[in-house]
Amino acid sequence: MTVDLTVHAARQRVSEPLLDARLVVDRGGFRLDLPLTIDSGEVVALLGPNGAGKTTALRALAGLLALSDGHLTLAGQVLDRPSSRSWVPTEQRPIGVVFQDYLLFPHLNALDNVAFGPRRHGLDRRQARRQAADWLHRMGLAEHARRKPRQLSGGQAQRVALARALAVDPALLLLDEPLAALDARTRLDTRAQLQRHLAAHPGATLLVTHDPLDALVLADRLVIIEHGQVVQEGDAATITAQPRTDYVARLVGLNLFRGHARGQTVLLADGFRLTTAEQHDGDVFVAFPPSAVALHPDRPAGSPRNTWPAAISGIQPNGDNLRVQLSGPIEVAADITPLAAAQLHLVPGQRVWAAVKATETRTYPAAPA
Incomplete structure (x- = not known):
């Protein structure tokens, strides 16, 4: 009996999501109340119209905004729980972020941009650069290691930003409109490369986007919010087959009406x-x-x-x-x-x-x- 219970407990732990959160944030007259779970290796896309709460959710996860209520647990560690006054500062969270405008350090070359995270996590300069060089090689950017951000194309800068986020081995990867700054052709190529890298990432990934194509191509599951609340959640096939709000209908390209049959x-x-x-x-x-x-x-x-x-x-x-x-x-x-x-x-x-x-x-x- 003891063995059976131990095995059962182990299975329960394996099935627990890597990210388990209920993000409650009150800001003026706006309230975000977002239950969110993400499994290891899973990519979840968070979509919604402007003002729905996507950026608020991302900032709360990154530790740039404190929760008003709820909880945030990542890889078994409580990062934010107001009821117990638990709080982990941004720099101590096992989270990597790729911002919409990438925010690469303009005075550092690509190699040192990627090495910045590992250095902050305690590696010496040589080890951090070795790790950064490995990530640039994985991104197909080894020959651009010595270039400054202004010398990189949009797609190259995006991949450097992704390498910088992944170099710290994050339990959670946050992508904030990662392809929005790219032109149509570069976006197509970079989306395919991003899909490959996300498939290899063992942690959880949250993609914040307004682009349904990015979400459909890159994500395993979609979470759609309006006015700070989840209005629909599921895989792409379910949501495109049965949209439940006007916003979701427009997102998937359908006319939608509600009535009594x-x-x-x-x-x-x-x-x-x-x-x-x-x-x-x-x-x-x-x-x-x-x-x-x-x-x-x-x-x-x-x-x-x-x-x-x-x-x-x-x-x-x-x-x-x-x-x-x-x-x-x-x-x-x-x-x-x-x-x-x-x-x-x-x-x-x-x-x-x-x-x-x-x-x-x-x-x-x-x-x-």
């Missing part, structure tokens, strides 16, 4: 009705992609089950297509080809008819409002 009819709050392919009873979300919205100069006849008059409120490029914003009884986005736009002579303010087939909609239960 009876059979295949969903009554929205403003009285508009949508016909769906699936039958439900109760509160539901109805989602459909912009590509499912067809535009017509006159009211269409035939198969579409949902048609309504609309006005064009905006037109923007969207990849190879155009994204048309429509106002009317419901506000939706439609994706059409430039040829279709030319044939319809689309301009802002123009009146059109919109149509969505019931078979193009996706309906799923919503918690009662």
Whole structure:
């Protein structure tokens, strides 16, 4: 029996997350209340609109902002617990940070930038530089070791910043919009390199980003916050299939509406009705992609089950297509080809008819409002 209990206890310890936190921060009229766990080797992306609390969460984890309540435990060590007045200063936390603007020391070359962390952790100059050289080699930057930050490209500076964060062997790696400062081509290449390095990192990683593509490519799990609260959490497939707020719907490129279903009819709050392919009873979300919205100069006849008059409120490029914003009884986005736009002579303010087939909609239960 003793052996069995010991083995069971060991399994429980193995299953415990590396990061276990409830981040509660009160700042003026804003309150962040974010439960957050991350396993060893896991990459979690924290997404949300401006003002949602992403930066507050990152600063609290890094020790730049004290918790008002809750707790922060990393690798079994309590870093912040206001109820017991436990607090570990920033410089003593086993955390590496890559800032949005990288914040490399301009007077140090790449080698000494990376060696800075190991030196702070007690290694002598020679050992720290040896460790830094190894990390630059892993990043493919060995030949740039003697260059100052101003002599590096954006992608190279990002990799030096990542090497500096990883050189201290952090239990938690924090990435604050790590690709935001890069141009589109450099971003593509650097994202692929970052994905490879994160896969090899044994610790926990939190990626703070506003870019859904970065999150979908780099993260194992997404946590989405609005107004300081978690509104949705899960893997990419779950969240893209069933968004639960307007922000999440826009993030994954879907039109989203909430209403009350009876059979295949969903009554929205403003009285508009949508016909769906699936039958439900109760509160539901109805989602459909912009590509499912067809535009017509006159009211269409035939198969579409949902048609309504609309006005064009905006037109923007969207990849190879155009994204048309429509106002009317419901506000939706439609994706059409430039040829279709030319044939319809689309301009802002123009009146059109919109149509969505019931078979193009996706309906799923919503918690009662």
